[in-house]
Amino acid sequence: MAQFLLRMNSQVSLCLYINEVSLYTRPRRFGKSMNMSMLYYFFSIKEKDNAHLFDHLKITAEKEAMKHQNRYPVINLSLKTMIDDTFELNLKSYQNLISNYLGTHLELLDLKNLDEYDRMRLKELREQRADVTLLKDSLRLLTECLYKYWVCTFSYGVGCTQLIPKY
Numbered sequence: 001m002a003q004f005l006l007r008m009n010s011q012v013s014l015c016l017y018i019n020e021v022s023l024y025t026r027p028r029r030f031g032k033s034m035n036m037s038m039l040y041y042f043f044s045i046k047e048k049d050n051a052h053l054f055d056h057l058k059i060t061a062e063k064e065a066m067k068h069q070n071r072y073p074v075i076n077l078s079l080k081t082m083i084d085d086t087f088e089l090n091l092k093s094y095q096n097l098i099s100n101y102l103g104t105h106l107e108l109l110d111l112k113n114l115d116e117y118d119r120m121r122l123k124e125l126r127e128q129r130a131d132v133t134l135l136k137d138s139l140r141l142l143t144e145c146l147y148k149y150w151v152c153t154f155s156y157g158v159g160c161t162q163l164i165p166k167y
Contacts, residue, residue, distance in 0.1 A: 033078065036076070039074075040074050040076045042068075042070075043069070043070070043071065043072045043074050044070060044072065045072055045073055045074075046073075046074075047070055048070045051070055054069065073147065073149070073150055075101070075146065075162045077097060077162075081093050082094060082097075095125075095128050095130060095135060096128065098135070098142075099125060099128045102122065102126040102142075103126065105142075105146070106126075107149060108122055108142075108145045109123065109126070111145065111148055111149055113148050113151070118141065118144075118145065121134055121141060122141070125138055125141075139162065143162065
């Protein structure tokens with residue numbers, strides 16, 4: 001499936017990539033996080049109220065790109081706080097990051113089409129009781145649950161987009 005990504009430069013221009021994953025590396029202070037934020041506001045289904053932010057930009061002239069505006073559940077996690085000296089402390093930071101993210105998506109815990117095992121795993125993540133194995137699987141679980149949420153609640157089945165700046 002083709003993905004539309006906005007190029008990291010001073011203009012908002014459209015670039016079509018055939019691959020599923022794109023990695024952008026740039027020097028410090030180059031605007032990577034700002035561009036990830038822009039991607040979030042463009043793609044996120046939760047940001048329809050902010051669609052006007054793109055009104056006078058070149059991307060609005062691209063009909064194919066505009067079909068994707070505010071159409072996807074987006075996981076936007078920044079790993080910039082994970083700068084601790086030890087693996088254990090970074091693991092705790094990641095656990096906190098995932099827990100906070102789930103705090104903004106508590107509706108996932110009440111999903112009708114979520115089996116009890118996954119519900120229990122989400123609660124463990126939210127309550128910061130997850131073991132390393134569950135933490136390693138947390139992005140996959142969140143992605144799956146967001147997909148189920150949109151299918152179950154809105155009959156709207158689209159893939160989930162993950163944005164992870166400060167990798």
